[in-house]
Amino acid sequence: MKEEEIPQDKSNLESANFKELCYAVDADGNYTTKKSTGWNPKTIALNNAIQEINERVNNAKQRVLKGETSPIEYYMELHKMDVPILASYVGMWSWRVKRHFKPSVFKKLNNKVLGKYAEVFEISIAELKQIKE
Amino acid sequence: MKIDFTHKQTAHCENGVVANLMTFNGHPISEPMVFGIGSGLLFCYIPFLKVNHAPAITYRVLPGQIFKKFAKRVGIKIKKEKFKSPKEAKARLDENLAKNNPVGLQVGVYNLTYFPDEYRFHFNAHNLVVYGKDENTYLISDPIMEGVTSLTDKELEKVRFAKGAFAPKGHIYYPIDFPEKLDLEKAIVKGINQTCKDMLAPIPILGVRGIKYVANLIRKWPKKHGVKKANHYLGQIVRMQEEIGTGGGGFRYIFAAFLQESSKILKNDKLDELSKEMTEIGDLWRDFALNASRIYKNRKALQDSFESIAVQLDEISEREKVFFTSLKKAIK
Numbered sequence: 001m002k003e004e005e006i007p008q009d010k011s012n013l014e015s016a017n018f019k020e021l022c023y024a025v026d027a028d029g030n031y032t033t034k035k036s037t038g039w040n041p042k043t044i045a046l047n048n049a050i051q052e053i054n055e056r057v058n059n060a061k062q063r064v065l066k067g068e069t070s071p072i073e074y075y076m077e078l079h080k081m082d083v084p085i086l087a088s089y090v091g092m093w094s095w096r097v098k099r100h101f102k103p104s105v106f107k108k109l110n111n112k113v114l115g116k117y118a119e120v121f122e123i124s125i126a127e128l129k130q131i132k133e
Numbered sequence: 134m135k136i137d138f139t140h141k142q143t144a145h146c147e148n149g150v151v152a153n154l155m156t157f158n159g160h161p162i163s164e165p166m167v168f169g170i171g172s173g174l175l176f177c178y179i180p181f182l183k184v185n186h187a188p189a190i191t192y193r194v195l196p197g198q199i200f201k202k203f204a205k206r207v208g209i210k211i212k213k214e215k216f217k218s219p220k221e222a223k224a225r226l227d228e229n230l231a232k233n234n235p236v237g238l239q240v241g242v243y244n245l246t247y248f249p250d251e252y253r254f255h256f257n258a259h260n261l262v263v264y265g266k267d268e269n270t271y272l273i274s275d276p277i278m279e280g281v282t283s284l285t286d287k288e289l290e291k292v293r294f295a296k297g298a299f300a301p302k303g304h305i306y307y308p309i310d311f312p313e314k315l316d317l318e319k320a321i322v323k324g325i326n327q328t329c330k331d332m333l334a335p336i337p338i339l340g341v342r343g344i345k346y347v348a349n350l351i352r353k354w355p356k357k358h359g360v361k362k363a364n365h366y367l368g369q370i371v372r373m374q375e376e377i378g379t380g381g382g383g384f385r386y387i388f389a390a391f392l393q394e395s396s397k398i399l400k401n402d403k404l405d406e407l408s409k410e411m412t413e414i415g416d417l418w419r420d421f422a423l424n425a426s427r428i429y430k431n432r433k434a435l436q437d438s439f440e441s442i443a444v445q446l447d448e449i450s451e452r453e454k455v456f457f458t459s460l461k462k463a464i465k
Contacts, residue, residue, distance in 0.1 A: 001381060001416060016249035019279060020377045021144045023165075023386035025412060031165070031390035033144070033380075035279070041426030042375045045368035048429060049185060050251060052365055080243070081297075082186070085255050088296040 001025070003034055011038025012046060053080055064131055070106035071131045072097070075121045089120045135265035138235045140274040140281045144380030144387060146260040147199050148173065149276020150237040153262060155209075157235055158308055160315055169391030170206050170317070170324040171199030174384055175331055176453075178338040178347050182298075185254065187369035190347060192383035194331075196239070196258030196299060200306070202327070206320035210310035215302040219290050222303030226263060226271075229307065235264040235274075239304035241295020247275070247282045252377070257299040263289075277377055321395045322464050328388075329461040332453060341454040348446035355439050363439065364429040371422045382415030389415060392460075403463040407456065414452050421445045 001024040013019065019035035026032045060074040076086045087094040099105050100113075111125060118128045138157055143149030143164040151167045168174070172194060179189040193199075204211045216222035229236045241257040242248060265272035269286045284292070293303045332340035347370070354363035374383040389411035396404035421442060428438045 001386060001412070001419065006381075012249055012251040016247075018249060020277065021142050021380065023144060023380040023390050029409070031386075031393050031408075035142075039375065041422045042371055044426050044430050045371045046251060046376075048365065048368045049372065052186075080254055082183075085297040088300065 003027070003032060006034045006036050007039040008036060009038045009040045009043065011040075011043040013038050053077070061131065067103050069101045070103050071128055072106065072117055073101045074131055075117070075123070075128065079121060086120070090116045092116075134230060135267070135272060136230070136233050136235050138262065138264035138274060140262075140264075141276070142279050143276045145173075145193075145378040145384075146276050147196065147258075148387075150260040150262055151200050151203060153274065153276060154235065154237060154308060158311060160209075160311060162315070163390075163394060165387050165391035165394055166317070166321075167203050168199060168384070168387050169328075169395065170320045171201075171203035172324050172327040172331070173199045174328050174388045176340055176343045176383075178343050178350070180338065184373075185369060187366045188350070190370055190373050192374055192379060196260075200237075202324070203320075204308065206323050207315040207317065208312040209308045209315075211306055212309045213304070213306040215304050217302070219294055219303065222293060222305065223286065223290065225305055227266065229305075230263065230266050234307060235262050236305050236307040237262055238293060239301035239306075240289075240292035241297075241301060242292075243295060244288065244291045245275075246284065246288055247273075247278070255295070255297050257295050257297055257301055317398055321399060325395070325460060325464050329457045332457045333461075341450045341457070344446055344450035344453065348443040348450070351439055351443045351446070355436050360433070367425050367439075367442075368429045371425050374418060375422055382418040385411055385415035385418055399464075401463065407460055407463060410456055414449065414456060417445070417449050417452065421449065 003024045003026045006022045006024050014037065019037055021033050022036045023031060023033055057074070057077045060069065060077045063069045064071050064074045076083070083094050083097055087097045090097065100109065114125045114128055118125045121128065139153070141149070141153055141156070143152060145164070145168065148164040148167045152162055152164050155162045175191060175194050177191050179191065182189040200211065214225060216225070226236065238261055239257070240259050240261060241255065242259045243253050243255050245253065245259070261276070262274040263271050264274050270283045271286065271289050273282045273284055275282060293301055295301060334340050334342070336342065337346050351367070354366055358366070375381065380387040389408045392404045392408035392411060396402060396408065424442050424445065428442065
């Protein structure tokens with residue numbers, strides 16, 4: 001890549017007033033670095049990934065409202081986590097976390113267990129029990 | 134308390150922390166040198182692991198390896214520690230700052246408050262330097278940021294004790310013992326040798342064979358998973374390849390810069406020629422990303438388009454095979 005070819009596309013970095021460093025060759029063929037505001041191919045990939053996460057969050061929310069899963073799954077998606085990551089944060093086995101997705105099991109959880117989840121999601125136990133529609 | 138530390142932005146966090154800490158300790162060195170000597174370049178498909186619900190592909194070695202190998206090859210010693218208790222981790226950090234010693238920390242990205250929201254994923258192998266403390270605020274030099282920044286003690290504890298894959302466990306590290314002069318010549322040869330060995334390894338998921346392996350996976354994705362998932366997977370590959378930290382082209386440009394600098398140190402013109410070749414290969418990776426983005430942009434991709442970018446990867450694999458074979462010969 002030549003120095004002048006370093007893309008300066010609009011990207012999500014703009015909001016944070018942030019530029020990333022790229023490597024390229026100058027007119028004499030020597031390597032140099034230059035800041036870039038972003039490149040469309042990866043901005044699209046990132047935006048798609050964010051949209052994918054939003055779809056997962058919405059999907060989880062609908063299933064909570066229908067009584068198919070517990071709010072834990074919704075908050076997990078909201079925090080861009082998957083089961084192994086959440087399990088590691090609350091210090092439980094993955095299968096146990098998955099079990100807590102069952103509304104019938106979730107209802108019977110005591111405050112100690114609920115508190116662990118609430119702490120990780122930085123919400124109160126009341127908020128954990130009742131998601132906003 | 135503020136240590137007189139010079140922040141310099143780099144493409145990649147681990148290279149940057151090493152280069153900046155080395156410079157602070159009186160041994161200025163460039164980011165590409167750290168990356169090349171530490172054999173940072175790689176290609177590997179990691180089976181069984183999913184990142185952001187997609188297959189994991191890496192263009193670089195495991196976190197921590199670059200510093201470890203760099204240190205061994207140039208003859209410096211590093212002190213490394215992990216902690217069970219956040220309190221102890223904090224105490225050790227404060228101790229070092231009091232001794233006027235800036236330190237490297239491994240952290241999770243998800244709670245890094247100064248990152249743009251869109252970039253905050255559960256990725257635990259980020260690196261930064263702490264170079265001072267002002268009451269409850271730590272002064273942070275994050276190599277991928279343009280300028281210095283800061284985190285409160287609570288925020289810092291959270292990122293140092295992030296959970297999940299590669300959990301940092303408060304990991305702190307800094308160089309402690311330096312030779313009088315760094316022996317770069319030998320270190321460069323060792324670094325290049327290992328990269329050639331890895332890239333040409335007879336393992337189907339590693340190096341040039343790994344690139345072919347992924348090309349074949351891409352061919353199967355639309356049929357096996359449907360276009361929506363195939364597009365998502367493809368987007369993830371481009372993100373691994375081009376996201377902040379790679380310097381562009383899946384680290385290939387940083388590696389080319391390393392070869393250019395090395396050709397002067399070793400007085401070996403062949404390396405300068407190979408640097409140009411690597412730049413061209415980097416351009417091919419960029420073309421691949423561009424074409425892949427055309428597929429996941431419109432979401433109505435055809436099997437043909439997946440086939441055509443798979444062919445592109447096959448070509449890159451062939452080019453890199455020839456490249457690393459000649460590179461191995463060039464330093465003999």
